[in-house]
Amino acid sequence: MKINLTVILEAKPENSYKLKGLLQNLVVQTKKEIGCLQYDLYQNSDNVNEFIFHEIWENKAAFDFHNSSEYIKDFFKNSPIILNKAPRVIFTNKIA
Numbered sequence: 001m002k003i004n005l006t007v008i009l010e011a012k013p014e015n016s017y018k019l020k021g022l023l024q025n026l027v028v029q030t031k032k033e034i035g036c037l038q039y040d041l042y043q044n045s046d047n048v049n050e051f052i053f054h055e056i057w058e059n060k061a062a063f064d065f066h067n068s069s070e071y072i073k074d075f076f077k078n079s080p081i082i083l084n085k086a087p088r089v090i091f092t093n094k095i096a
Contacts, residue, residue, distance in 0.1 A: 002037070003057040008088040011049045015082035022075065022082075023051055029071050035062020049084065 011019035023041055030039045035058040044050035057063040066072060079087075 003063045004092045005055050006090045007053040009051045010084040012084045016049045
């Protein structure tokens, strides 16, 4: 069963550019993972400090593997100093 989710991250204003670079690096690494069907990064047009991931994973095992990868663990370990607040994760079910 596919896993669909959206993750919203907000940088502290002085860290927006840095966060953008870190997230772009996550995209490059993540898209190499088996089971990653979609991993798209967006920046809010009205708030340049806000970044949004739209993710689709082949199954829970692929999603769990991603979250256990060293680069994801490192990102979240070091992110509190650049994020304005904790990331918001929204799991969704596609209906149309």
